Structures are given as structure tokens and as C-alpha cells.
Amino acid sequence: MNENHVVLITGTRKGIGRYLAEYYVKKGLQVIGCSRKPVDYELRNYQHFCLDVSDEVKVKQMFAEIRKVYNRLDVLINNAGIASMNHFLLTPLRTVREILNTNFVGTFLFCREAAKLMKKNDYGRIVNFTTVATSLKLEGEAAYAASKAAVENLTQILAKELAEFGITVNAVGLAPVRTDLIRSVPQEKLEELISHQTIRRFGEFRDISNVVDFFLWPKSDFITGQIIYLGGIN
Amino acid sequence: MTPAGRVEKIIQAIFRAVDEVNQELPEGQRLKKSLDTVLFGRSGVLDSLGLVNLIVAAEEKIEEEFGSTITIADERAMSQKNSPFRTIGTLVDYVSSLLEENE
Numbered sequence: 001m002n003e004n005h006v007v008l009i010t011g012t013r014k015g016i017g018r019y020l021a022e023y024y025v026k027k028g029l030q031v032i033g034c035s036r037k038p039v040d041y042e043l044r045n046y047q048h049f050c051l052d053v054s055d056e057v058k059v060k061q062m063f064a065e066i067r068k069v070y071n072r073l074d075v076l077i078n079n080a081g082i083a084s085m086n087h088f089l090l091t092p093l094r095t096v097r098e099i100l101n102t103n104f105v106g107t108f109l110f111c112r113e114a115a116k117l118m119k120k121n122d123y124g125r126i127v128n129f130t131t132v133a134t135s136l137k138l139e140g141e142a143a144y145a146a147s148k149a150a151v152e153n154l155t156q157i158l159a160k161e162l163a164e165f166g167i168t169v170n171a172v173g174l175a176p177v178r179t180d181l182i183r184s185v186p187q188e189k190l191e192e193l194i195s196h197q198t199i200r201r202f203g204e205f206r207d208i209s210n211v212v213d214f215f216l217w218p219k220s221d222f223i224t225g226q227i228i229y230l231g232g233i234n
Numbered sequence: 235m236t237p238a239g240r241v242e243k244i245i246q247a248i249f250r251a252v253d254e255v256n257q258e259l260p261e262g263q264r265l266k267k268s269l270d271t272v273l274f275g276r277s278g279v280l281d282s283l284g285l286v287n288l289i290v291a292a293e294e295k296i297e298e299e300f301g302s303t304i305t306i307a308d309e310r311a312m313s314q315k316n317s318p319f320r321t322i323g324t325l326v327d328y329v330s331s332l333l334e335e336n337e
Contacts, residue, residue, distance in 0.1 A: 060303040067294070116290045164283070 001029060001216055006070045008032045010053050010110060011080030013039050015179035019205040020077060020212065021046060032066060035080070053080045053106030063113040072121055075216055076114040078107040078128045078151075083144040083181050085189075096143045103147035108154060111169070115162050124167035127215050128155045132175050132233040136196055140189070152227055159225030168221065172211040173229035177203040198232025240333070244326050245269070247299040251291035252322070255284065269323035278320075285319060296329055304332045 007024045011017035012033030018041070021033045025043045033039070034049040049065075051058040066073060082102045084095045107128055118124025130152050132138075133145040152171060159169040175197055176182050176190055194200050211228050214220060235243075249267045256264040265271055265279055265288075272278045274285050289306050297303055311318050311328060318328030 056305070057303065060305070064297050064303050067297075116294070119287075119290070 005074040007075040009077040017079040054101040073117040076126045088142045104150045119165040122166035126169040128171040130173045156225045168224035170215045171227045175203040175231035247295040254291045271322045
């Protein structure tokens with residue numbers, strides 16, 4: 001990564017997104033973030049947009065602004081995501097739509113608009129976020145896991161369609177990390193989930209940035225369409 | 235802006251997109267800047283990737299010219315019997331209708 005590289009991260013108000021925004025700002029990169037609500041922090045070389053990631057008009061306006069101000073985009077990290085844990089029979093359709101909109105539609109839209117900007121320089125790195133819940137087919141997570149299965153498939157197809165523009169598309173599969181996303185998941189469920197992992201511990205923020213860094217390295221230009229799960233899950 | 239003035243601006247913006255796409259095409263395959271130029275299909279010049287590049291460039295040039303974001307490849311464009319991407323002229327007409335709706 002060069003210092004003039006521009007990184008866009010979704011869902012930067014808190015949790016992993018905020019950590020990644022701070023992490024890449026510290027590395028000297030220009031970071032752009034977004035979330036529905038404003039952020040309560042300020043960073044140098046950080047610009048924030050308030051939007052819903054599935055709102056096409058707002059998202060396109062943000063990309064128009066990025067093009068006007070920076071005229072480039074090098075990295076997109078699709079971190080924004082929501083989850084809901086429910087028995088399938090008790091999952092409201094509204095919840096399903098919200099999960100699909102944020103997790104899949106948002107990722108789709110950001111990939112599409114980012115790739116338009118990245119192809120100008122024949123260079124781009126897209127990192128999507130998925131979950132071990134997809135690989136493990138976790139009960140109680142039908143909507144969430146299915147939305148991320150869609151993200152995984154999207155990742156692998158985009159890797160093929162965008163390769164000729166010099167854009168790689170990969171995904172990191174998160175194991176449970178202590179954030180708001182798993183706040184409502186009962187402790188015993190989390191422990192059971194962690195027992196499926198080869199390395200049995202909670203994921204840390206640094207585990208995520210480590211995999212993202214790997215995808216962003218200049219030498220990783222032969223790595224695309226890959227899903228790397230944390231904790232030794234396959 | 236008069237309707238004719240707006241159409242002229244759309245034409246110029248799309249011609250700028252054509253210039254951009256032509257830079258990537260071999261000399262014999264470059265697009266002529268004319269409303270009659272057939273873009274795609276049996277007598278068209280562009281392959282499918284070339285058309286993608288032109289549409290993406292056109293969206294960008296329109297955005298620069300009018301300060302308005304549009305999605306050219308929307309559901310209607312993809313489902314129309316007569317594709318708006320057939321010639322530069324049909325593309326201009328389609329963009330004009332999208333901008334009108336945006337107003």
C-alpha cells in the first residue's frame with residue numbers, strides 16, 4: 001500500500017469498522033468511512049459519510065464525491081453488517097429483508113461502484129466480510145448465514161469478472177469477536193460455537209486486520225476469490 | 235437550459251466517454267463520434283466488455299456535466315425490447331429520459 005492510497009471502509013461508527021479506520025489512518029492512508037449515524041470521533045485523514053449502505057442514490061452520491069475529491073479508490077473493505085439470532089420459524093420477514101439489505105445488497109452496491117472507480121487505475125483490492133456461521137451452517141442463524149453465503153458467492157464471481165481490471169476480491173470469515181453484533185447471543189451458544197474452531201478462543205481485532213493486510217499486500221496480486229476463515233474453520 | 239441545449243450537452247458528454255474508451259481500443263476498432271454509430275450487436279463495434287466500459291465512462295461524464303448521479307444500466311434499460319445501448323443516438327435518448335426523471 002502506498003501513502004496516496006485511498007481506503008473505503010463501511011460501518012465505521014463502532015466495533016471492527018472503527019478499529020480498521022483507525023488502523024489504516026495510523027498506517028498513513030487516506031480513509032473514508034460510512035455508517036447510518038454520525039461518528040463520535042475525529043481522525044486525521046479520515047472523511048465520514050452518513051448513509052444506509054443499501055441506499056443506491058446516497059451511495060452513488062458518495063462515490064461521486066470520492067471521485068471528485070480523490071479521483072481514485074484503491075481499497076474497499078465491506079465491513080458493515082447486521083445479524084439476528086432466531087429460530088427459523090420465529091424469524092420475522094422484516095428482519096430477513098434488513099439483514100439481506102445491509103449484508104448482501106450493501107456489499108453488492110459498494111463493490112459495483114468501487115470497481116467503476118478502481119478500474120480507472122487498473123488496480124483495486126476489495127475485501128468482503130463473511131462469517132464462520134456460513135461454513136458451519138449454524139442453527140439459529142439462517143438469515144445471517146445465508147446472507148453471508150451470498151456474499152461469499154458474490155466475492156468469488158466478482159473475482160472472475162473484475163480480474164481483468166486488476167481488481168482482486170477476497171473475503172475474511174469472522175469467528176466470534178466481542179462486538180455489539182454478538183451482544184445478544186447467549187454465552188453458552190458462543191462457547192459452543194468456539195468449540196467448533198480449531199483454535200478455541202474469541203477472535204481479536206488484530207486477527208481481522210492481519211488477514212485484511214494479507215489481501216492488501218502488493219505481493220498478493222495473485223490472490224483472488226479466496227475466503228479465509230479465522231480460528232481454523234473450513 | 236433548453237431541451238435542445240441539454241441534449242447537446244449529453245451528446246458531448248457521451249462523446250467524451252467515447253474518447254476515453256477509444257484510447258483502449260486498437261485503431262481499426264475505434265468508435266466514430268456519430269449518433270448513428272452502432273455500439274453493440276451484429277454490426278456493432280464493441281464487445282460486451284467494451285460496452286461495459288462505455289456505459290461506466292458515460293455515467294461518469296454525465297455525472298460531471300450535470301452534477302446528477304444516474305444508473306444507465308437500470309432495470310428498464312435491461313428489459314427494453316429495443317436496447318438503449320444499440321447506437322450512440324439511442325443511448326443519448328435514454329440518458330436524456332433518465333435526467334428528466336431526476337429533475
